[in-house]
Amino acid sequence: MAEQSVLTVNIVTPDGSVYEEQTTMAIFKTTVGEIGVLPNHIPLLASLQIDEVRVKIDGTDDKFEEIAVSGGFVEFSNNIATVVANSAERKENIDSDRAERARKRAEEKLARAKQEHDVDTLRRAEVSLRRAVNRLNISKH
Amino acid sequence: MGASLQEVKRRISSTKKTEQITGAMQMVSTAKLSQIQRHTTSYHVYADKIRSVITHLAQTHLLDGKVVSDSASTPKKNKDQVSGLDMLTKRDVKHTGIVVITSDRGLVGSYNSNVIKQTMELIKNAGHTTDDTVIIALGGTGADFFKKRGYNVAFEYRGINDIPKFRDTQQLVKKIVGMYDDETYDELFVCYNHFVNTLTSEFRAEQMLPISAINIGDDDLTQKSDEEYAPVYEMEPSQDAILEVVLPQYAESLIYGAILDAKTSEHASSSTAMKSATDNAKDIISSLELQFNRARQSAITTEITEITGAQAALD
Structure with missing residues (x-):
């Protein structure tokens, strides 16, 4: 396998491929911390947090494109990084009003679950809150 | 025969409507x-x-x-x-x-x-x-x-x-x-x-x-x-x-x-x-149309016979 100077980042969801670009660096937030992947990284498999995937825009020094992903995992081999997640959105596709509403809803649910000591709902509300906050953060970048 | 003609006509138009719906x-x-x-x-x-x-x-x-x-x-x-x-x-x-x-x-x-x-x-x-x-x-x-x-x-x-x-x-x-x-x-x-x-x-x-x-x-x-x-x-x-x-x-x-x-x-x-419903509707329509034309034809024939009969009686 020849040495390459770029890697391809591909983000797929059940509703189709959301993102496919070449880059020189991609940064993933895994469940145990941030991982930066450069071309010719060894094969990697990592579970992701509900957070952003940062992909360096080709040809720039320090500009990154952020894509919101809702968990899932990343698989890297042969210079192709594939993020497999239940949902993912590029910055320009995020509906910030909808995310804001989702955040409010999740917060309300969280407060209610805390009062009622409903562990199950609490956990679920936390996850949806994280998803909404993640979307909002990225859309405000 | 007239009532039956009317009947067949009505059936044709209703089947046509059904055909339109199934086609859509x-x-x-x-x-x-x-x-x-x-x-x-x-x-x-x-x-x-x-x-x-x-x-x-x-x-x-x-x-x-x-x-x-x-x-x-x-x-x-x-x-x-x-x-x-x-x-x-x-x-x-x-x-x-x-x-x-x-x-x-x-x-x-x-x-x-x-x-x-x-x-x-x-x-x-x-x-x-x-x-x-x-x-x-x-x-x-x-x-x-x-x-x-x-x-x-x-x-x-x-x-x-x-x-x-x-x-x-x-x-x-x-x-x-x-x-x-x-x-x-x-x-x-x-x-x-x-x-x-x-x-x-x-x-x-x-x-x-x-x-x-x-x-x-x-x-x-x-x-x-x-x-x-x-x-x-x-x-x-x-x-x-x-x-x-x-x-x-x-x-x-x-x-x-x-x-x-x-x-x-x-x-x-x-x-x-x-699709098969539409096709069936088409079949029904064509056989009904045949029936309609036959009925119409026989109505006309009867009429002509009546007229010529009356004519012959007058002569």
Whole structure:
């Protein structure tokens, strides 16, 4: 396998491929911390947090494109990084009003679950809150 | 003869109206079919990826390395099990979960009866009774059928979108997978019509849970040996943690895939059914028109005979 100077980042969801670009660096937030992947990284498999995937825009020094992903995992081999997640959105596709509403809803649910000591709902509300906050953060970048 | 003429005329116009409706419905179904087929292609990208990761995991790490402890007694069978994680362990089967995917409405030809009939056969052949079967009905027709026969319908859902997006079905699919954790059922079959082409669909019953090498796909496992490069992954944080993430996602995607497939074949059979209805309407119209013309002709003949008869009498 020849040495390459770029890697391809591909983000797929059940509703189709959301993102496919070449880059020189991609940064993933895994469940145990941030991982930066450069071309010719060894094969990697990592579970992701509900957070952003940062992909360096080709040809720039320090500009990154952020894509919101809702968990899932990343698989890297042969210079192709594939993020497999239940949902993912590029910055320009995020509906910030909808995310804001989702955040409010999740917060309300969280407060209610805390009062009622409903562990199950609490956990679920936390996850949806994280998803909404993640979307909002990225859309405000 | 006049009344009958009127009658035939009315029947022709009413059949024409029906034909128009079925023709429109056929076009709608065909449009939906092509939409969902486009969507299915993009889903396959995702499904293939997740499946190849699972196969990789199974290949490079689990199948040869760690064989689960309880496999010692029957090593051959349990080699399929790749980890001690929940979705991979076979439990004693107390309840069998069967997801039956049907349509909500009729007008889809033999689509529903096909699924239901074959599902009943499956239940019968496996020797299940109403007590140890848990039905999860997606679609109203199946729900009504199994409820009427006294099966335990643990969950029913009506109104799946015509082009189901994963985001819409996520809650539903999560719920179904969640029932495995709650031990509502110990193994899960999904029964649906697989879309072959516009004219044919084929019944499929697939075991989806617990996950084993069988439903990951034999062909993938055998193909792997031809591939020259199967990388050994660096795992972050750990293999079990990744499996913990991947497996539920895999199970969800399998069920979603089945729903998509079933919907595709539903649109196909609806389109075929509507097409034959339109054709039948055309046949009826042409035979009615023939009848109408004959009746009209004979009315005219009678009239002429009467007139000439009267003329002859006058002369």
